[in-house]
Structures are given as C-alpha cells and as structure tokens.
Amino acid sequence: MTFIRNNAFILSILYWDISLKHKTDIVVIGAGPIGLFSVFEAGMLKMKCHVVDALNFIGGQCSALYPEKPIYDIPAYPSISAQDLIDKLEEQIKPFEPTYHLGQQVIGFHPQTDGTFDIITSKDTIINAKAIIIAAGCGAFGPNRPPLDNIESFEGESIMYSVRNKSLLKDKNIVIAGGGDSAVDWAIELSGFAKSVTVVHRRNKFRCAPESTNRMEKLIDEGKINLEAPYQLHKLHGAEGKLHSIDLIGFDEEIKNIQCDVLLPFFGLSMDLGPILDWQLALEKKHLSVSNETMETNVKGIYSIGDVASYPGKLKLILTGFSEAAIAAHNIYNLVYPNQPLHFEYSTTKGVKIDEKL
Numbered sequence: 001m002t003f004i005r006n007n008a009f010i011l012s013i014l015y016w017d018i019s020l021k022h023k024t025d026i027v028v029i030g031a032g033p034i035g036l037f038s039v040f041e042a043g044m045l046k047m048k049c050h051v052v053d054a055l056n057f058i059g060g061q062c063s064a065l066y067p068e069k070p071i072y073d074i075p076a077y078p079s080i081s082a083q084d085l086i087d088k089l090e091e092q093i094k095p096f097e098p099t100y101h102l103g104q105q106v107i108g109f110h111p112q113t114d115g116t117f118d119i120i121t122s123k124d125t126i127i128n129a130k131a132i133i134i135a136a137g138c139g140a141f142g143p144n145r146p147p148l149d150n151i152e153s154f155e156g157e158s159i160m161y162s163v164r165n166k167s168l169l170k171d172k173n174i175v176i177a178g179g180g181d182s183a184v185d186w187a188i189e190l191s192g193f194a195k196s197v198t199v200v201h202r203r204n205k206f207r208c209a210p211e212s213t214n215r216m217e218k219l220i221d222e223g224k225i226n227l228e229a230p231y232q233l234h235k236l237h238g239a240e241g242k243l244h245s246i247d248l249i250g251f252d253e254e255i256k257n258i259q260c261d262v263l264l265p266f267f268g269l270s271m272d273l274g275p276i277l278d279w280q281l282a283l284e285k286k287h288l289s290v291s292n293e294t295m296e297t298n299v300k301g302i303y304s305i306g307d308v309a310s311y312p313g314k315l316k317l318i319l320t321g322f323s324e325a326a327i328a329a330h331n332i333y334n335l336v337y338p339n340q341p342l343h344f345e346y347s348t349t350k351g352v353k354i355d356e357k358l
C-alpha cells in the first residue's frame with residue numbers, strides 16, 4: 001500500500017534512489033506550535049523525533065502569519081507574542097535533540113512489513129519511523145510565486161519570499177514586489193540599509209496600515225525608495241543563480257528594465273493540505289478524523305494533532321493541541337517500546353536535563 005500524490009513510477013524512482021535514509025521513532029509532519037510541543041512529550045517518554053516542514057523556518061502559523069501579535073490564552077502567560085511562544089517551544093524541546101528537515105513537504109509514506117513507515121519528502125529525504133504524527137495545521141505553507149520563467153533557479157540566493165537574515169541584503173539593489181503590509185514594511189525597513197529599494201506594485205494604492213503608507217510616501221519623496229506603479233514583474237535577467245536586472249511591464253505593454261540583486265516577492269502564502277488528502281486517511285470536512293482518546297487516525301501508527309485533527313467537540317486552539325500532543329505521545333509509546341509498560345510520571349518526577357543530552 002503506497003500513498004503518494006504522483007504515480008507509482010515516480011515513487012519507485014525516488015524509493016530506489018535513496019542516498020540518505022534516516023531512522024527514528026516518530027516523524028512529526030509540521031513544525032507549528034503543536035508539532036514542536038509533540039517533540040517535548042515524545043522526548044519525556046524517551047522517543048526521538050524528526051520534524052519536517054514545508055517552510056524553511058519553524059513556527060507554523062505563529063511565525064508565518066502573526067509573529068508580532070500577542071496571544072492571550074496560553075496558560076501562565078498573560079500575554080506572549082506568537083514568535084516568542086515559538087522561541088520558547090524551541091528552547092523547551094532542545095534537550096530532546098529533534099532533527100529538522102525544513103523547506104520540504106512530506107509527499108508520501110510507504111508502510112513497511114515490520115510495521116514501520118518510510119516517509120518521503122519533496123527533497124527525496126527518506127525517514128523510517130515507528131509512528132507518524134501529522135500536525136499539519138491547514139496544510140503546507142508555500143509562497144505565492146509570481147509566474148516568471150526560470151524563477152526557481154534564482155530562489156534562495158537572489159529571490160527570497162521572506163527575510164530571515166537582513167544582513168544578506170546590506171548594500172544590495174533590492175526590488176520588492178507586492179502591495180501589502182510585508183512589502184511596505186520591508187521597503188521602509190531596508191531604505192537606507194540596502195543600496196537601493198524599489199517597490200513594484202500593479203496598482204497605485206497599497207493594502208496596508210495607513211501610517212505605513214504615509215511613512216513610505218515620505219521616503220519616496222525623499223528619494224530613499226523608488227516606486228514603480230502600476231507595473232508588474234515581467235522577466236528575470238541573470239546567470240548562475242544571481243540576478244542582475246528585471247524587466248517590468250506596464251498596462252500599455254511598455255517594458256522597463258531595472259537593476260536588481262535581490263527580489264523579494266511578497267504575494268502572500270498559500271496553504272495546501274495537498275498530498276495528505278490523498279493518503280486514504282479518514283477525513284471530516286478536509287480534517288483528519290481521530291479518536292480523541294488516542295489521537296490515532298484510522299491507520300494504525302498514524303496520529304494527528306493540532307488544527308488538522310478533528311473529533312467531536314474539537315476546539316482549534318493552541319492549548320488544545322498541546323494536550324493532544326501529550327495524548328498522542330503516551331499512545332505511541334506502546335509502539336516504540338512494545339514490551340515495556342508505561343508508568344505514568346509527572347515531569348517534576350522525571351525532570352529534564354536542560355543543558356545536557358538526556
């Protein structure tokens with residue numbers, strides 16, 4: 001039984017051309033807050049995890065959609081920003097040494113005769129695990145890519161869909177495409193830091209906070225930001241992953257060429273549950289049906305927690321997902337250690353070696 005989006009031929013090529021096959025107790029699909037906390041719960045029961053996420057950073061919705069927003073319903077934190085919550089979760093699970101596989105989507109899995117699974121990612125990584133926890137939220141996040149020829153060959157070095165390391169943009173000619181908060185906020189942030197900042201937008205109006213538009217307009221008047229509107233991205237020029245310039249196209253089909261070392265297209269993120277829907281797992285309105293006593297799906301060894309999991313009375317909240325992570329880990333223990341009964345213990349009894357390996 002093979003569950004993979006593409007056909008069996010592609011799977012067989014992937015499967016037999018394995019250069020790197022990892023082995024672990026649990027593969028966690030999704031590095032959102034709930035996937036991350038499941039590493040803690042698994043770790044407390046001496047189970048190792050590999051965590052895969054389509055994004056090239058951890059944090060799921062918290063980091064991708066609302067990092068600066070305060071969350072008020074995390075127990076014991078009257079208020080904590082979404083990114084701080086993720087930073088604290090990362091710190092909390094560090095002693096359990098999770099292995100991250102970021103920037104790759106899990107596209108399929110292959111059940112083995114010994115009851116384990118081989119999980120396959122879009123970068124051909126294969127991970128053998130005794131159990132799978134699907135903590136996929138609303139699906140794999142991916143940037144909305146502008147439809148430009150050859151765009152993949154510039155991604156990473158010259159085209160970035162999010163800014164994780166601002167220093168890489170110092171003294172570069174930056175082109176920012178888009179008309180929302182991210183485009184305007186980064187144009188303001190990079191003006192004076194980059195060599196030049198050009199904002200390309202297909203309209204003259206921006207969809208962002210009015211104060212941000214006012215600040216950007218002031219910087220445009222001062223000559224610190226160039227505005228090209230109404231224009232759209234048309235063609236990329238460069239070689240070996242490095243951009244040199246971009247052609248823009250106006251409504252009257254007029255082409256304008258501008259210098260560009262780094263393009264930041266900010267056209268939002270798309271979410272795609274995609275391949276998971278094809279895995280023959282029981283579904284309830286595009287969510288995975290689980291038993292809330294175990295968090296197991298209809299397939300033995302495959303569990304689901306967090307926003308993507310569904311059962312009667314489900315509340316889509318981070319705190320609910322944390323509890324689901326604990327329930328799933330306690331049930332997976334019997335798969336990983338079939339001959340060792342689980343004796344329930346509090347974390348205060350077990351302890352966590354914060355600075356050393358467990």
Ligand code: FAD
Nearest residue numbers: 030032034053054060061106136137139140141306307318
């Ligand atoms: P997500 O955070 O969605 O993470 C899932 C991850 O799985 C993603 O990173 C995705 O890329 C990855 N993924 C999916 N499919 C694959 C695949 N096939 N391969 C690899 N990776 C994959 N909740 C609260 O409790 N309190 C609040 O105040 C609150 N405020 C919110 C405000 C906003 C603006 C939003 C958008 C949400 C808010 N939420 C709040 C909801 C909360 O963020 C979610 O409940 C939480 O993020 C769910 O966590 P998760 O780990 O289940 O999924």
